[in-house]
Amino acid sequence: DTEVTQTPKHLVMGMTNKKSLKCEQHMGHRAMYWYKQKAKKPPELMFVYSYEKLSINESVPSRFSPECPNSSLLNLHLHALQPEDSALYLCASSQVPSGVTDTQYFGPGTRLTVL
Amino acid sequence: DAKTTQPNSMESNEEEPVHLPCNHSTISGTDYIHWYRQLPSQGPEYVIHGLTSNVNNRMASLAIAEDRKSSTLILHRATLRDAAVYYCILRRVGSARQLTFGSGTQLTVLP
Numbered sequence: 001d002t003e004v005t006q007t008p009k010h011l012v013m014g015m016t017n018k019k020s021l022k023c024e025q026h027m028g029h030r031a032m033y034w035y036k037q038k039a040k041k042p043p044e045l046m047f048v049y050s051y052e053k054l055s056i057n058e059s060v061p062s063r064f065s066p067e068c069p070n071s072s073l074l075n076l077h078l079h080a081l082q083p084e085d086s087a088l089y090l091c092a093s094s095q096v097p098s099g100v101t102d103t104q105y106f107g108p109g110t111r112l113t114v115l
Numbered sequence: 116d117a118k119t120t121q122p123n124s125m126e127s128n129e130e131e132p133v134h135l136p137c138n139h140s141t142i143s144g145t146d147y148i149h150w151y152r153q154l155p156s157q158g159p160e161y162v163i164h165g166l167t168s169n170v171n172n173r174m175a176s177l178a179i180a181e182d183r184k185s186s187t188l189i190l191h192r193a194t195l196r197d198a199a200v201y202y203c204i205l206r207r208v209g210s211a212r213q214l215t216f217g218s219g220t221q222l223t224v225l226p
Contacts, residue, residue: 004158031212042202042216043159056213090158092214100147100206104214106158 002027004107006091012113015081021110023074023091030096032074033104034066037088049074050096081114088112117141119203124221127193135188135220137203142183145208150177150188152199153219159202162188198224 004025013019023032031050035043048056049068057066063085065077074091088109094102120138127133139148150162163170163177165186170177176189190197202219 033213042200042219043214045213045215048213050212092158094212100145100208100210101164102212103161104151104159106160108156108158 002105004091004093004105006089006107006110008110009108010111010113012115013078013081014115015083017081018077018079020078021076021089021091021112023076023107024072025093025105026072027093027105028071028095029093029105030071031094032068033092033094034074034076035090035092035106037090037109039087043090047076078112081112083114086112086114117143117146117205117207119205119217121201121203121217121220123218124223126223126225127190128225129195130192133190133193133197133222133224135190135201135203135222136185137187138185139203139205140184142205143207146183146205147208148177148179148183148186149204149206149214150175150201151204151214151216152197152201154196154199159214159216162201164206193222193224195224195226198222 007022034046037043046060047066052068067075090109092104092106094104149164151159153159165177178187200219
């Protein structure tokens with residue numbers, strides 16, 4: 001099974017709401033990623049987790065809070081977002097240790113709209 | 116990091132071959148060339164990768180120039196399902212593990 005699942009598929013939230021995005025994989029991968037993709041733009045990295053520990057944070061605002069509770073699950077907690085945070089949020093996973101030949105498997109994304 | 120340059124868009128007729136170019140004139144000897152594609156309303160998916168030699172898999176072929184300053188992704192027989200944004204990405208040995216996407220090429224397949 002090479003599937004990465006993400007829930008919900010769509011999310012609409014107000015600027016004062018708190019919500020969470022969920023990502024799950026059962027491929028035994030120990031590296032997991034969050035990317036953000038604005039319309040008509042390429043994905044941009046937000047966070048990387050390696051062995052359930054945060055290894056890269058690409059200067060993402062604190063209103064985005066990642067969490068990796070176990071090796072199969074990755075969450076992105078959202079609080080006090082701005083309308084410009086509306087985007088497609090993509091989760092991916094890959095094997096660890098990494099080589100430059102490792103493949104990243106992406107989920108279908110969560111389409112987030114902030115009102 | 117070495118950068119890649121791709122045409123913004125290309126068109127192909129269904130059932131004909133498609134050659135998607137990528138320029139990477141500042142590529143280093145330890146950079147692998149990866150291709151991912153993103154179908155509409157989906158996350159990116161891996162297509163193929165290579166270092167120096169041409170590569171084939173069930174999805175596509177990758178032709179790498181002898182000087183490695185350019186490469187071409189070849190879809191041998193385009194189908195409507197191949198309409199997607201195709202990203203050419205360089206990944207360097209020993210560098211960070213994330214993918215750095217360029218702007219990609221939007222491939223339109225005409226019936």
